[in-house]
Amino acid sequence: MFSQVTAEPVARLIDEFNRLPGIGPKTAQRLTYFLLRAPSEQAHALAEALIRMKERTVFCSICFNITEMDPCAVCQDPERDRRTICVVEEPLDVLALERTRTYKGLYHVLHGAISPVDGIGPEELRIRELLSRVDREKIGEVLLATNPNLEGGATAMYVHSLLRPLGVRVTRLAYGLPVGGDLEYADEVTLTRALEGRREM
Ligand SMILES: [Zn+2]
Numbered sequence: 001m002f003s004q005v006t007a008e009p010v011a012r013l014i015d016e017f018n019r020l021p022g023i024g025p026k027t028a029q030r031l032t033y034f035l036l037r038a039p040s041e042q043a044h045a046l047a048e049a050l051i052r053m054k055e056r057t058v059f060c061s062i063c064f065n066i067t068e069m070d071p072c073a074v075c076q077d078p079e080r081d082r083r084t085i086c087v088v089e090e091p092l093d094v095l096a097l098e099r100t101r102t103y104k105g106l107y108h109v110l111h112g113a114i115s116p117v118d119g120i121g122p123e124e125l126r127i128r129e130l131l132s133r134v135d136r137e138k139i140g141e142v143l144l145a146t147n148p149n150l151e152g153g154a155t156a157m158y159v160h161s162l163l164r165p166l167g168v169r170v171t172r173l174a175y176g177l178p179v180g181g182d183l184e185y186a187d188e189v190t191l192t193r194a195l196e197g198r199r200e201m
Helices: 008-018 025-037 040-055 091-100 127-136 150-166 188-196
Strands: 081-088 105-109 141-144 169-172
Touching: 008 025, 025 040, 081 091, 081 127, 091 105, 091 188, 105 127, 127 150, 141 150, 150 169
Parallel strands: 081 105, 081 141, 141 169
Antiparallel strands: none
């Protein structure tokens, strides 16, 4: 759409930015023109970071977090409490919880939340893998740390119903987290409180 007036490489970059979530046409143009004026090294560093991120990362075959090595550092760490699994929606939630330095157990990343509106059912998430982990690894507690919104709540209820027959203790992060918000944006103090105040489901 920019090809009449804009050089093709510029139009192409605008289009690529525009395809990213949360970036509209205005922001796409602003980012592109920023990079156009930035030193070449900055553009190269960005391009290289993108390529490395795609080439050097895989999903951990145990917890499905994003990692450079499989199993990931958390799954391999002998200091971790291997009887507790914290279930989150996205890899960024793991980062947020790690920043608190409060949680010492393992993780399981679902890669989304149940959302009929968006056509995301339980089969799209890593729920089956969670159940077999709990069954196989003598897990004592599953802490459901899905986002404090409608989809996160529905996902926690659903996973809880499947875990109950396995006889494992199931807890949920305490509220105090901003309702409707995303875990990854919660500050460390709030997250630490939510972890410490976790409750039986
Ligand atoms: Zn892992």
